[in-house]
Amino acid sequence: FDLAQSDPEVRRAAVHCMANLCLSVPGQPYVEEPYQNICFQAFLTILQSPKSSDMDDITFCMLLQNALKGIQSLLNGGRMKLTQTDELGALLAVLKKFMFHGLPGLNIEMPTVLYPTPLPQYDGRTPIKPQQSESSASRPTLNKKKKSKVKPKKIQQGEEEEKESSGEVEAASVTGTGRVNLHEGNTWCPSSLGVQSLPLDGSGAAGKDGVSSPFSSSSWKRVSSSESDYSDAEGGMQSKMRSYQAKVRQGALVCFLSTIKSIEKKVLYGYWSAFIPDTPELGSPQSVSLMTLTLKDPSPKTRACALQVLSAILEGSKQFLSVAEDTSDHRRAFTPFSVMIASSIRELHRCLLLALVAESSSQTLTQIIKCLANLVSNAPYNRLKLSLLTKVWNQIKPYIRHKDVNVRVSSLTLLGAIVSTHAPLPEVQLLLQQPCSSGLGNSNSATPHLSPPDWWKKAPAAPSLEETSVSSPKGSSEPCWLIRLCISIVVLPKEDSCSGSDAGSAAGSAYEPSPMRLEALQNDRQILCITVLLGLNDSKNRLVKAATSRALGVYVLFPCLRQDVIFVADTANAILMSLEDKSLNVRAKAAWSLGNLTDTLIVNMETPDPSFQEEFSGLLLLKMLRSAIEASKDKDKVKSNAVRALGNLLHFLQPSHIEKPTFAEIIEESIQALISTVLTEAAMKVRWNACYAMGNVFKNPALPLGTAPWTSQAYSALTSVVTSCKNFKVRIRSAAALSVPGKREQYGSVEQYARIWNALVTALQKSEDTIDFLEFKYCASLRTQICQALIHLLSLASASDLPCIKEILELNGNMVQSYILQFLKSGAEGDDTGAPHSPQETDQMVRMALKHMDSIQAPAGDTARRAIMGFLEEILAICFESSGSQGALPGLTNQ
Numbered sequence: 001f002d003l004a005q006s007d008p009e010v011r012r013a014a015v016h017c018m019a020n021l022c023l024s025v026p027g028q029p030y031v032e033e034p035y036q037n038i039c040f041q042a043f044l045t046i047l048q049s050p051k052s053s054d055m056d057d058i059t060f061c062m063l064l065q066n067a068l069k070g071i072q073s074l075l076n077g078g079r080m081k082l083t084q085t086d087e088l089g090a091l092l093a094v095l096k097k098f099m100f101h102g103l104p105g106l107n108i109e110m111p112t113v114l115y116p117t118p119l120p121q122y123d124g125r126t127p128i129k130p131q132q133s134e135s136s137a138s139r140p141t142l143n144k145k146k147k148s149k150v151k152p153k154k155i156q157q158g159e160e161e162e163k164e165s166s167g168e169v170e171a172a173s174v175t176g177t178g179r180v181n182l183h184e185g186n187t188w189c190p191s192s193l194g195v196q197s198l199p200l201d202g203s204g205a206a207g208k209d210g211v212s213s214p215f216s217s218s219s220w221k222r223v224s225s226s227e228s229d230y231s232d233a234e235g236g237m238q239s240k241m242r243s244y245q246a247k248v249r250q251g252a253l254v255c256f257l258s259t260i261k262s263i264e265k266k267v268l269y270g271y272w273s274a275f276i277p278d279t280p281e282l283g284s285p286q287s288v289s290l291m292t293l294t295l296k297d298p299s300p301k302t303r304a305c306a307l308q309v310l311s312a313i314l315e316g317s318k319q320f321l322s323v324a325e326d327t328s329d330h331r332r333a334f335t336p337f338s339v340m341i342a343s344s345i346r347e348l349h350r351c352l353l354l355a356l357v358a359e360s361s362s363q364t365l366t367q368i369i370k371c372l373a374n375l376v377s378n379a380p381y382n383r384l385k386l387s388l389l390t391k392v393w394n395q396i397k398p399y400i401r402h403k404d405v406n407v408r409v410s411s412l413t414l415l416g417a418i419v420s421t422h423a424p425l426p427e428v429q430l431l432l433q434q435p436c437s438s439g440l441g442n443s444n445s446a447t448p449h450l451s452p453p454d455w456w457k458k459a460p461a462a463p464s465l466e467e468t469s470v471s472s473p474k475g476s477s478e479p480c481w482l483i484r485l486c487i488s489i490v491v492l493p494k495e496d497s498c499s500g501s502d503a504g505s506a507a508g509s510a511y512e513p514s515p516m517r518l519e520a521l522q523n524d525r526q527i528l529c530i531t532v533l534l535g536l537n538d539s540k541n542r543l544v545k546a547a548t549s550r551a552l553g554v555y556v557l558f559p560c561l562r563q564d565v566i567f568v569a570d571t572a573n574a575i576l577m578s579l580e581d582k583s584l585n586v587r588a589k590a591a592w593s594l595g596n597l598t599d600t601l602i603v604n605m606e607t608p609d610p611s612f613q614e615e616f617s618g619l620l621l622l623k624m625l626r627s628a629i630e631a632s633k634d635k636d637k638v639k640s641n642a643v644r645a646l647g648n649l650l651h652f653l654q655p656s657h658i659e660k661p662t663f664a665e666i667i668e669e670s671i672q673a674l675i676s677t678v679l680t681e682a683a684m685k686v687r688w689n690a691c692y693a694m695g696n697v698f699k700n701p702a703l704p705l706g707t708a709p710w711t712s713q714a715y716s717a718l719t720s721v722v723t724s725c726k727n728f729k730v731r732i733r734s735a736a737a738l739s740v741p742g743k744r745e746q747y748g749s750v751e752q753y754a755r756i757w758n759a760l761v762t763a764l765q766k767s768e769d770t771i772d773f774l775e776f777k778y779c780a781s782l783r784t785q786i787c788q789a790l791i792h793l794l795s796l797a798s799a800s801d802l803p804c805i806k807e808i809l810e811l812n813g814n815m816v817q818s819y820i821l822q823f824l825k826s827g828a829e830g831d832d833t834g835a836p837h838s839p840q841e842t843d844q845m846v847r848m849a850l851k852h853m854d855s856i857q858a859p860a861g862d863t864a865r866r867a868i869m870g871f872l873e874e875i876l877a878i879c880f881e882s883s884g885s886q887g888a889l890p891g892l893t894n895q
Contacts, residue, residue, distance in 0.1 A: 008055035012063045015046060019070035036080050043067040043074075047094040048112065061244035064098060068251035075258040082263055089113035091259060092271055098252035099306070100288060102245025103297060108288060116270025246299040253293075253305035260312045268313065269320045275313065277351065278344040291351040294368070300361035307367035314374040316615060318566060321345060321378050326385045345379050349388050353395055362404035369399065369410040376417040377566070386427050389418055393431050400485070412489075415482060419527045428531070432482060483528060530555065530567065537574040542583040549578045549586060553593025562600040563607070565615045572597055572620055576627045584635060591631050591641035594624070598648030602696075605652060618657055625649055625666045632673040640686045643677050646670050647693025655702040671697065671710045678717040678734070684727040691730060694718060695737030698746070706746040715752060719759035722786070723766060728778035731763065732785045739789035744796040753793070754804040760789050761812050764819055780826075787823040790816070794849040794868070799856050802864035809871055817875055820846070824879050846876060 018039055022031055031039065046067040051060045071091065074080045082088040090113045097110040260268060277289040290313075293306035324342040352372050359365045372392060381389055392414070399411040421428060533555070536548045552571050561567050575597065578590035604612040628649065631642030650670055657663050674697065677690035694714060698705060705711055721734040738756060747753045764786045768779055797805065809816065824842050850872045858865040 015066045019066045022073040043070045068255045072255040072258045075262045101248040277347045300364045304364040304367045318378040366406045373414040373417040546586045546589045549589040553596040588637040591638045595641035595644040598645045601652040636683045640689045643690045647696035651696040675717045691733040695740045698740040722763045728775045735785040739792040806864040
């Protein structure tokens with residue numbers, strides 16, 4: 001490959017070969033790292049270089065496609081990381097340029113590198129908007145000439161310009177390919193196309209039935225998605241050229257998708273304003289963005305690609321978008337970051353709803369609806385002006401009856417996302433209280449792609465808003481229309497209006513296709529129950545609040561909900577609120593639910609996908625720790641579950657949390673709360689949970705166990721309990737906690753290790769010391785757990801620990817040996833510490849300890865190691881004799 005290569009076809013072929021070399025083939029080695037960088041720079045150089053005069057347009061398009069394909073292959077699977085700002089910025093600049101390659105009516109100049117906008121942590125002054133201070137080279141825009149100069153071919157004469165009292169409004173024009181032209185201000189659908197005139201900014205009739213669909217109008221003429229994307233009048237060569245240019249745009253978008261997946265979200269959001277529109281100021285041109293492609297691109301496939309990229313950007317953006325806040329004060333000297341984000345969210349709603357009514361391709365329509373669902377799931381509607389959700393709701397309802405099953409399924413998903421928005425907004429409650437037929441049976445509502453077109457006549461007409469308030473009062477026992485719809489989809493035969501050629505349905509099946517029925521069963525009453533529960537958590541009635549807290553604690557255990565970061569976070573916030581209630585009953589139920597919720601955090605840690613831990617808010621973890629610490633000082637009913645939650649939370653903490661100074665103090669306080677609870681004269685259940693929690697803490701390898709000042713206090717508390725607690729179940733649990741650490745250094749100094757060893761031997765000696773006959777049934781389990789702990793400690797011992805072990809065995813060797821032999825013969829009995837071990841497994845534990853002792857490099861003249869090995873060998877020999885087994889013992893031949 002050589003940029004100076006005179007033959008353009010050779011140059012194109014060379015880049016094509018390089019792109020194929022970068023493809024990842026399963027089972028084959030990847031391109032080595034140095035060559036990855038060489039290839040990446042070569043592809044980037046190609047994309048940054050202008051078309052040479054000796055290269056025709058189609059060859060140039062093929063060259064661009066190959067370079068984009070090569071970069072995509074390098075980024076796929078996360079094998080190549082874009083860590084340098086300049087490198088990422090340069091790539092994003094060329095991707096943005098070629099996203100619009102060959103798109104009619106656009107004049108785009110791009111800088112060499114896009115730089116990220118600094119993201120303020122708090123609402124404050126943001127940099128001056130680029131369109132006010134930068135040249136067109138750094139802020140790509142639509143052609144800045146007067147809009148009258150861009151004359152897209154009209155489908156129908158008579159485009160109207162409307163005016164309303166708030167100022168001049170420009171009409172949305174419809175291009176020859178059916179795409180809606182974007183302009184600033186409130187956009188109106190052209191009434192000349194038989195569409196109900198309706199502003200999309202919520203100032204008109206949007207609160208009723210949304211935009212009527214242009215598809216129901218006989219005057220609407222659209223190029224079918226099964227036909228060519230381009231007009232026949234363009235001629236064969238020009239049509240071929242348009243096709244190649246569309247493939248370049250698609251290649252750039254697919255490459256952008258791979259780029260998004262290969263960088264961190266916080267890095268991606270720095271480039272938000274380069275790809276996501278915000279509401280433009282009156283008089284300024286609309287900045288080109290992903291929405292420009294969604295609304296203007298003549299190719300359905302390119303439009304779908306742009307929507308997939310937008311969905312990927314929106315996915316998991318809840319925390320980023322949470323800073324958004326609408327304000328009526330637009331006269332400030334600067335635009336706060338929160339207002340800019342709110343404006344961007346509003347513009348996304350406006351553009352996606354425009355795209356919804358203008359789209360003819362079912363595949364692209366599905367992507368629009370999925371994108372809306374992603375936006376709805378992440379937008380903070382509680383911080384935005386009302387009506388956004390109402391507009392989405394009213395416009396999506398007719399699509400539940402669309403002829404394409406994928407559109408119907410995604411429409412239900414979107415309705416579910418609306419109902420699942422942050423606990424429950426009054427706007428959502430009002431939407432759910434609409435009568436069952438509202439929006440579906442109203443002759444004024446949209447009826448897109450329906451066959452037959454008069455299906456709505458079968459349903460009773462929707463009452464007016466005035467009738468609704470009378471006929472469907474708040475106290476009505478009639479189920480919500482959405483629930484009734486979902487039930488009918490699952491159990492009733494489908495209506496004639498839905499096409500029989502749906503994917504996923506058997507030929508001649510009387511029911512809805514499986515994907516539709518499955519979606520109706522969903523995120524059914526589940527969504528309503530979750531929403532209602534989160535709302536009832538604010539109830540003034542203490543009995544209701546207590547029951548709500550307990551129900552949330554049950555829900556969070558369900559596999560389908562426990563991996564949903566948003567639901568778990570919403571539940572956590574609701575529970576923390578109840579933990580501060582004046583009623584002991586409410587606090588007790590909330591503490592139990594918090595314990596369950598933190599149990600699910602641990603379960604999620606054990607799944608291969610680390611996304612849950614990465615996405616769970618660190619600030620929320622801090623809040624949960626603080627609340628659990630306070631609850632650990634409460635009555636026993638609250639305390640027992642509070643300490644359980646503390647143990648789980650400390651186990652869940654990631655290294656990224658522990659390294660932060662804000663967490664250091666709270667970790668210390670949490671462990672001190674556990675230590676004091678272990679030692680307190682509280683109920684057995686409280687102390688048992690505290691010991692269990694301490695064992696959970698020891699399971700987190702990121703905590704500085706062994707070196708932290710609290711180490712000796714934690715071990716001291718557990719050794720105190722294991723030797724002297726009246727309750728044997730608590731003793732068992734403390735012995736189990738003492739055998740959790742997996743490394744010698746976690747047990748601390750030689751003196752600390754000796755104290756633990758000595759305490760366990762003493763506990764074994766006192767394993768029958770009780771005046772409560774009810775405790776005798778736990779004696780065997782206690783001895784089993786102590787023997788396991790002693791063998792575990794032996795398998796980790798260092799050379800400096802051996803003298804102490806030898807000294808204690810000289811005093812109590814016979815007693816320890818007899819209990820270990822009993823342990824080996826019977827195996828570990830099933831108890832509250834876990835599953836029982838077979839005699840073979842317990843035998844293997846001793847063998848491992850012996851093998852470890854044999855590997856210790858003891859100083860010359862040391863007798864401790866030999867004595868301990870003899871002790872273990874004698875135990876194994878007795879076991880062998882009693883079982884009649886033959887074979888050499890490890891270590892016996894290694895004198």
